Amino acid sequence: MAVDDPAPVSSRSDSRALACTDLVKSYAGVTVLKSVSLSVAAGEVLGLIGENGAGKSTLSSILAGIVIPDSGSMTLDGEAYRPHSPHDALERGVALIHQEIRMVPALSVAENIFLGRLPTSGGRVDTARMNREAAAALEVLGIDLDPRRPVRGLSMATQQGIEIAKAISRKPRYVIFDEPSASLTAHETDKVLGRIEVLRSQGVGVVYISHRLEEVREVAQQIVCLRDGRLVQAWQSGRVPQDDLVRAMVGRDFTFEHHAPEPARDRVVLEVRGLARADAFEGVSFSVGEGEILGIAGLVGAGRTEVVRAIAGVDRFDRGEVLVDGEVVSLKRPTDAIAAGIVMVPEDRKGQGLLLGRSSAENICTPWEKSLGRRGLVTRSKIARIAAKSRTEFDIRGSLDIPSVGLSGGNQQKVLLAKWLVRTPKVLILDEPTRGVDVGAKMAIYEIVRRLAASGVAVVVVSSELEEVLGLSHRVLVMSGGRQRDVLDRAQADSETVMQLAVPQASS
Numbered sequence: 001m002a003v004d005d006p007a008p009v010s011s012r013s014d015s016r017a018l019a020c021t022d023l024v025k026s027y028a029g030v031t032v033l034k035s036v037s038l039s040v041a042a043g044e045v046l047g048l049i050g051e052n053g054a055g056k057s058t059l060s061s062i063l064a065g066i067v068i069p070d071s072g073s074m075t076l077d078g079e080a081y082r083p084h085s086p087h088d089a090l091e092r093g094v095a096l097i098h099q100e101i102r103m104v105p106a107l108s109v110a111e112n113i114f115l116g117r118l119p120t121s122g123g124r125v126d127t128a129r130m131n132r133e134a135a136a137a138l139e140v141l142g143i144d145l146d147p148r149r150p151v152r153g154l155s156m157a158t159q160q161g162i163e164i165a166k167a168i169s170r171k172p173r174y175v176i177f178d179e180p181s182a183s184l185t186a187h188e189t190d191k192v193l194g195r196i197e198v199l200r201s202q203g204v205g206v207v208y209i210s211h212r213l214e215e216v217r218e219v220a221q222q223i224v225c226l227r228d229g230r231l232v233q234a235w236q237s238g239r240v241p242q243d244d245l246v247r248a249m250v251g252r253d254f255t256f257e258h259h260a261p262e263p264a265r266d267r268v269v270l271e272v273r274g275l276a277r278a279d280a281f282e283g284v285s286f287s288v289g290e291g292e293i294l295g296i297a298g299l300v301g302a303g304r305t306e307v308v309r310a311i312a313g314v315d316r317f318d319r320g321e322v323l324v325d326g327e328v329v330s331l332k333r334p335t336d337a338i339a340a341g342i343v344m345v346p347e348d349r350k351g352q353g354l355l356l357g358r359s360s361a362e363n364i365c366t367p368w369e370k371s372l373g374r375r376g377l378v379t380r381s382k383i384a385r386i387a388a389k390s391r392t393e394f395d396i397r398g399s400l401d402i403p404s405v406g407l408s409g410g411n412q413q414k415v416l417l418a419k420w421l422v423r424t425p426k427v428l429i430l431d432e433p434t435r436g437v438d439v440g441a442k443m444a445i446y447e448i449v450r451r452l453a454a455s456g457v458a459v460v461v462v463s464s465e466l467e468e469v470l471g472l473s474h475r476v477l478v479m480s481g482g483r484q485r486d487v488l489d490r491a492q493a494d495s496e497t498v499m500q501l502a503v504p505q506a507s508s
């Protein structure tokens with residue numbers, strides 16, 4: 001399909017803008033950015049969209065001095081701009097906010113904000129000044145928080161807010177947000193979008209990257225779309241019909257709608273009775289039938305991940321029991337769960353999921369090495385065969401033979417799924433299965449989940465995207481503050497009902 005020529009995005013090198021012209025970047029002979037030119041003006045939000053692997057993070061990393069382009073040029077408020085390190089970029093006023101939040105839990109909010117550059121006077125840390133300046137940065141963003149308290153225990157959204165405060169405490173003129181909302185709920189995302197609006201109104205130029213197109217439409221004054229490393233379309237407004245954005249991303253017409261899963265059978269596969277762990281969750285009891293998809297909804301911090309980690313043998317629990325096919329499973333470690341047929345795809349693809357230094361093919365085969373190989377040895381050709389199959393099935397873009405760190409975020413997510421689905425489990429637990437995944441890949445993942453369920457697998461899906469939980473599940477379990485509030489049938493489970501149950505109850 002022919003794509004309209006991109007509307008020229010002027011390189012306003014003479015006005016207040018961060019601009020790049022003809023940026024090119026290749027990795028090992030593969031060109032991932034192909035002559036990209038764009039600019040974001042001061043006091044404007046530029047939405048940057050594109051499929052997984054389109055080049056969004058690479059472009060942001062270049063703007064923020066983390067990656068050096070092969071060719072092309074950049075200007076910052078009309079002057080030549082060639083950052084050679086993130087520090088250099090920050091000094092010039094360009095900050096990048098990553099998707100992954102990296103705070104030190106034991107340190108205070110203010111210490112985290114000033115990490116690596118604590119203000120000193122007379123050779124000592126000037127704590128009073130640090131706290132004062134941290135408080136000021138938080139106030140600008142409307143975050144009501146004591147800068148002296150430790151970061152430990154704060155919600156993801158609040159930590160994201162501190163991350164933003166950290167960036168703005170350096171008074172940047174341009175801030176790039178690379179999928180800041182991937183791990184946030186809708187309510188929390190609204191807060192982040194509000195904070196971006198504050199920055200914009202103060203004259204900061206913002207680049208906003210997200211796979212959630214509604215957010216981009218809401219926050220951006222201009223939108224550009226990358227496809228396969230090329231800038232394929234630009235819009236001079238944020239109010240672009242969603243279908244147009246999707247078409248530009250995937251290069252064809254695309255409809256995205258949920259359809260009801262096939263009916264589940266009556267036979268119970270997974271049963272959880274009275275599961276509890278002190279200070280984490282309690283009273284969790286539910287069952288999942290053969291072919292059934294049970295969604296678990298709730299706000300960040302409601303205890304959803306804790307519960308499924310316990311069921312998967314990753315964390316312990318104090319009370320209750322877990323049964324598979326009517327038999328109580330002793331769950332001391334993850335291998336116990338796997339032996340009982342329970343497999344969990346964790347939410348954190350970096351920490352618990354993938355060995356980023358190893359190839360994706362190896363990652364996919366690691367858990368199965370013992371069972372796949374003759375006398376415990378998996379041959380290279382077998383690894384290659386399994387990997388090739390996963391690649392087609394999960395539509396993984398990028399080489400599976402290079403270390404996984406070289407894949408885009410969304411494609412890493414697909415590798416993670418592929419890894420746990422080499423063998424069909426009895427019970428499949430998915431924690432945030434589509435985090436950071438583009439629309440096309442999302443559809444593919446939903447299809448896979450429905451297909452697995454239809455083949456008899458009992459599926460549990462934890463997701464912060466309400467639409468995802470409601471669209472996929474036969475029934476929805478809602479948690480709030482570590483407690484199970486209710487289990488709703490698909491017909492009852494609309495977003496309003498779920499949200500009402502999910503918001504924490506005033507403790508009586």
Ligand SMILES: Nc1ncnc2c1ncn2[C@@H]1O[C@H](COP(=O)(O)OP(=O)(O)OP(=O)(O)O)[C@@H](O)[C@H]1O
Nearest residue numbers: 027032052053054055056057058406407408409410
């Ligand atoms: N360090 C690296 N080594 C090799 N290839 C890389 C490296 N970093 C990125 N790539 C490749 O560059 C391409 C663009 O990746 P990038 O991370 O910019 O995509 P993205 O648009 O941010 O995708 P996502 O939405 O999944 O985050 C991908 O094909 C990726 O595999």
Ligand SMILES: [Mg+2]
Nearest residue numbers: 056057408409
């Ligand atoms: Mg990315």
